[in-house]
Amino acid sequence: MKRTETDVLYESTLAADSTSQLSFFTQFLKTKIGAVPVALFIAIAAVVFAAEYKSYLPRNMIGGFAVIMTLGFLLAHIGHTIPIFKDIGGPAILCLMVPSILVYFYLFNDNTMKTVHLLMKEANFLYFVIACLVVGSILGMNRKILIQGMVRMFVPLVIGTVTAVVKGLLVGKLCGYSLYNTFFFIIVPIIGGGISEGILPLSLAYSALLGQAPDVYVAQLAPAAVVGNIFAIFCAGILSRLGMRGKDLNGEGRLVRSDEEQNLFTVNDTPKPVDFHLMGGSLLMICAFFIVGGLFEKLVHIPGPVLMILIAVFCKYSRVIPTSMETGAHSVYKFVSSSLVWPLMIGLGMLYIPLESVVAVVAVVAVVAVVAVVAVGYVIVCGSVVLSMALVSFVIAPRLNMYPIEASIVTTCHSDLGGTVDVAILSESNRMSLMPFAQIATRIGGASTVIGATLLMGWLL
Numbered sequence: 299m300k301r302t303e304t305d306v307l308y309e310s311t312l313a314a315d316s317t318s319q320l321s322f323f324t325q326f327l328k329t330k331i332g333a334v335p336v337a338l339f340i341a342i343a344a345v346v347f348a349a350e351y352k353s354y355l356p357r358n359m360i361g362g363f364a365v366i367m368t369l370g371f372l373l374a375h376i377g378h379t380i381p382i383f384k385d386i387g388g389p390a391i392l393c394l395m396v397p398s399i400l401v402y403f404y405l406f407n408d409n410t411m412k413t414v415h416l417l418m419k420e421a422n423f424l425y426f427v428i429a430c431l432v433v434g435s436i437l438g439m440n441r442k443i444l445i446q447g448m449v450r451m452f453v454p455l456v457i458g459t460v461t462a463v464v465k466g467l468l469v470g471k472l473c474g475y476s477l478y479n480t481f482f483f484i485i486v487p488i489i490g491g492g493i494s495e496g497i498l499p500l501s502l503a504y505s506a507l508l509g510q511a512p513d514v515y516v517a518q519l520a521p522a523a524v525v526g527n528i529f530a531i532f533c534a535g536i537l538s539r540l541g542m543r544g545k546d547l548n549g550e551g552r553l554v555r556s557d558e559e560q561n562l563f564t565v566n567d568t569p570k571p572v573d574f575h576l577m578g579g580s581l582l583m584i585c586a587f588f589i590v591g592g593l594f595e596k597l598v599h600i601p602g603p604v605l606m607i608l609i610a611v612f613c614k615y616s617r618v619i620p621t622s623m624e625t626g627a628h629s630v631y632k633f634v635s636s637s638l639v640w641p642l643m644i645g646l647g648m649l650y651i652p653l654e655s656v657v658a659v660v661a662v663v664a665v666v667a668v669v670a671v672v673a674v675g676y677v678i679v680c681g682s683v684v685l686s687m688a689l690v691s692f693v694i695a696p697r698l699n700m701y702p703i704e705a706s707i708v709t710t711c712h713s714d715l716g717g718t719v720d721v722a723i724l725s726e727s728n729r730m731s732l733m734p735f736a737q738i739a740t741r742i743g744g745a746s747t748v749i750g751a752t753l754l755m756g757w758l759l
Contacts, residue, residue, distance in 0.1 A: 332371035332637070343368050353409040362417025363641070365410060366648075369397060370641030390493050390715065391524060393640050394516075397647030406648065418645040424512060427634055427642050428498045428603060429588040430581070434631025435741055436610040437624040441617070451708065451738050453698060454691040458709045459489060459743070462687040469682040473675030478758075480679060486751040487519040488526030488683050491744015492715040493639070497523055499745075502603045503752040506595075507759060513646050522680055523715060529684035530714040534707050534723040537688070541703040549701030553708065553735055572629050573622075580626030583619075604752045607745050684713045704732060711736040712743045 331339040346355075346364045355361040373396055377389030400406060417423050463485055470480030482504075490496025497519045501512040508515075541548035591606030598605070613619050619627075688706045695705035707729060711720050720736040 331375045334371065339371070343372070350407065350410050353407055355409055355413050357409065357413045357416060359417050359421055361413040362421075362423075362645075365414055366417070366641040366644040369393075370644045373644070374640035389640060390520070390643060393643035394520060394647040397644050401648055411648070414645055414648050418513075418649055423645065424498065424642065425502070425588065427638055428502060429584050429606065430630050430634040431639075432499060432603070432607055432745070433584045433587045433610045434580075434627045434629075434634070436607070436614055436745070437619060438628025438631055439614070439741065441614060451735055454694055454700070454705050454709055455712065455739060455743055457694060458687040458690040459712065459747075461690045462489065462683045462713075465686040466679055466683040470679045473679055475675070475679065482751060482755060483518055484522045484676070484679050485683055486747060487522040488680060488713050489687075489743065490519075490523070490747045490751075491740055493520070493523065493643075496744045496748060498642075499603050499607070499748050500751070503748065504755070506602070507752070507755050513649060516646050521676075525677055525680040526684055526713045527715040529681050530710050531723060533684060533688045533710045537692075537703050537707050537710070538729075547702045549704045550729075552701060553704045553732060554700050573626065576622060576626035577629050577633070580623050580630050583623055584627060584630060599756070604749050607749060611742075611745070684710065687713060704729065708732055708735040708739050712739040714740065 327335070327337055329336040334342065346368045349355045349361075350365065355364065370393055373392040374389040377392045378384050380388055383391075401411070463481070466485045467477055467480055470484065471477065475484070486500065487497060490500055497516055498512075500519055501515040504510075504515045505512040541550075587606050587610060588602070590609060591602035591604075594605045594609075595602040614624075688710045691709035692702045692706040695702040698705075707723065711723060714720060714723065720740055724732055724736060
């Protein structure tokens, strides 16, 4: 019996649908949650959930890591896939907010909470992550770029920062905030270098000086950092579009006008293979940096984490650390920053961030999105800090033989959420060649802010 044309079309449609479904399934299997293939991640998550539900999680570091890493990988992946939201600190917001909400509604049992408490509090996982991030990032920077970049960026960065601080204090006062709260809890978090290298070390320093647990201050500092990050991205976008119209202002990725000076920053660091044995030795060295900072704290009465930063910078400048150990420390930094920061945020959200603080973060972000009346003064203060920094660099750049667009974009990176947003800002503006300068603004500018704010708070107290 001959097939009709309708039968042929029906079979073709079924074949197309089957191919489409197969293609979707294949694409789905290629998806990774963190670094874990999605099918394997689902299996792992099911095991962890079942153990959590039945209160069979081992009450030790293994159980704690299972909980925070499963949630951290999942929420960070979701935060990275949402358009726009991913560029304003989406992963950090979700990793802090969602666990706090789950705790608020008692969706974690007592055994799970005690297990995470053991890891975060008793084992001080927070201190471990901070030491690896701070020491590893400083020792891993190219020394030539570190020195020359600091010299070149010193003037616009310092003048822009001072102007931003003064402007922020004035605007904060007009909006009803005290100078103390405006500076230490709004301005400093914005220009502190992001979550990993700014908020976390600040929380340790504030804890040493003010007495409460470090995690309490993360909730107070994070909203300003997130809102400042939004303004930083906005400023970079406006500057990039302005550069398309004013060619004399635009270096098209070149910061300085002189070819000779520009070549100073053209350093080709070839990727080096990861040596796990070397990473182990470097991890021991990082622990020693943290301990030395604590020892000197007893002598000079400056918080140990701040002294750890100063000692790491001194060692980098004086070349007292073997190159191989610096490479190993940077490998530790890359591992921790890529794999452990989001789980750390989960632990902080579960134990130390009350739902009221989470709602405050959401409210601040919502204010920026819909220009609501509530908390608009807070947003204005954050905006004045970032905009002042960008504007000052734009104005003084020509007098330093620098292109205004590039100088302003680099200085704006001083107020974003760190290296990931540096990449987002520079890639969107097609200026990835400015990455060494952005790293100077973010890392060294942030570390200097943390140190300066801590010393000033200690003096005031």
